[in-house]
Amino acid sequence: MDWNKALEMAYIAPHTECHLIVVGECKDGQPFCYEENFTMDKLGESSFTVFLDVSGLFPFDKLEHVSFIEFSFKDHGILYYAYVDLLQLEVKKTICYLTLSIPEEIHQHQKRQYNRAKLSLRTPITLQIVGIRGLSARKGVAFSGQLLDISAGGLSFVTSNRLIYPLFLEFSFILPGFPHPITAYGEIVRVTNFSNDSYRVAAEFRYIPESILQEIDKYCSVD
Numbered sequence: 001m002d003w004n005k006a007l008e009m010a011y012i013a014p015h016t017e018c019h020l021i022v023v024g025e026c027k028d029g030q031p032f033c034y035e036e037n038f039t040m041d042k043l044g045e046s047s048f049t050v051f052l053d054v055s056g057l058f059p060f061d062k063l064e065h066v067s068f069i070e071f072s073f074k075d076h077g078i079l080y081y082a083y084v085d086l087l088q089l090e091v092k093k094t095i096c097y098l099t100l101s102i103p104e105e106i107h108q109h110q111k112r113q114y115n116r117a118k119l120s121l122r123t124p125i126t127l128q129i130v131g132i133r134g135l136s137a138r139k140g141v142a143f144s145g146q147l148l149d150i151s152a153g154g155l156s157f158v159t160s161n162r163l164i165y166p167l168f169l170e171f172s173f174i175l176p177g178f179p180h181p182i183t184a185y186g187e188i189v190r191v192t193n194f195s196n197d198s199y200r201v202a203a204e205f206r207y208i209p210e211s212i213l214q215e216i217d218k219y220c221s222v223d
Contacts, residue, residue, distance in 0.1 A: 001080070001106045007043070011075050016040050018050060018073045020098070021164060022086075023129050024066040025141045031129060032063050033164045038098070047087055047099050055094040067140045070132040071100060079109040081133060109133055109166075123147045123176055125157050131168035134187055134206045139170070145201075147173055152217040154186055154204040158194050163201050165191060171203075175219055182216070184208050 006012045017037055024032040036059070038050035072081035082103030090097045125147040129140035145159035155171065171184045186203040194200040205213070 001108070002104075003102050003106065006080070006106055011073060011080065012040065012043070012048075014040055014043060016073070018071060020050065021070040021072075021132060021167070022060075022063075022066060023068055023132070023140055023167065025064045026062045027064045028062070029141060031141050031143055031161050031163075033129070033162060033167070034059050034063075035164050041097065045102075047101055049097055049099045051095050051097045053094055054091070054096045058091070058096070060089065060096070067129065067138050068131070069100065071103065080106050081109060082106045083132075083135060107133070107135075123173060125155075125171055125173040127157075127159070127172075128170045129163075129167050130170050130185070133166050134168050136168075148200065150175070150216060151220055152205075152213045154189070154202065156200060156202040158198050158200055160198050162199060163188055163191055165189060168206070169203060178215075178219060182212065184212065 003012075012018075016039070018040055019037050020035065022032070022034045026032045036052060038052045041049040041051050066086050069084050069086055070081055071084045072079060074080070082105060084103050085101040086098060087101055088097075088099035090099075123146070125145045126142055127145055128142050130136060130138075143159065143161050145157040145161075148156045148158060165188045167188045169186055169188065171186065172181065174181045184205055185207055186205045188201055188203050190202040192200050
């Protein structure tokens with residue numbers, strides 16, 4: 001669906017609610033992930049503006065640069081989403097205004113389910129945020145975690161970095177006793193607290209060659 005069609009169907013209009021996920025890099029080099037509901041403000045030919053009351057802590061103080069932004073909204077329980085670019089960020093009193101580019105295409109989300117098998121071994125894993133809901137984007141800053149379990153359906157890991165469903169990640173890891181490193185991609189499906197300063201993240205694989213999935217499945221079966 002394109003932007004004009006969404007306007008015509010009144011999916012998008014001033015004063016309606018939308019949702020933003022902002023991914024980038026903090027000033028200290030760590031990943032920046034922020035999500036919040038915004039209100040639609042002005043709709044132009046090449047851009048649109050959303051706003052949020054930030055009378056408390058300003059959420060973008062630590063932001064160094066933006067890698068990508070997902071704009072989404074729901075209609076009759078169906079989620080629609082698209083990538084947009086940040087054109088301007090402005091604060092007037094306690095109101096934060098974001099001017100965003102008009103998306104080329106608006107997508108509809110369909111969730112998929114996978115069976116999982118647990119793996120007891122833990123091993124280091126390197127991660128990068130590369131998109132949202134499987135869409136490719138510029139890679140974010142790399143960060144580390146500890147792999148908890150893996151299957152042909154996906155994996156889970158622990159990290160001290162706060163992540164958000166449904167970010168799309170690149171995973172790089174070496175399974176103990178496995179002959180070569182594995183690079184894979186997947187979508188976050190669940191984030192829970194693991195301890196006071198860490199999170200457990202579950203992700204489902206996306207766009208993985210069948211040969212790699214078979215190797216992972218064989219590894220889990222042997223273990």
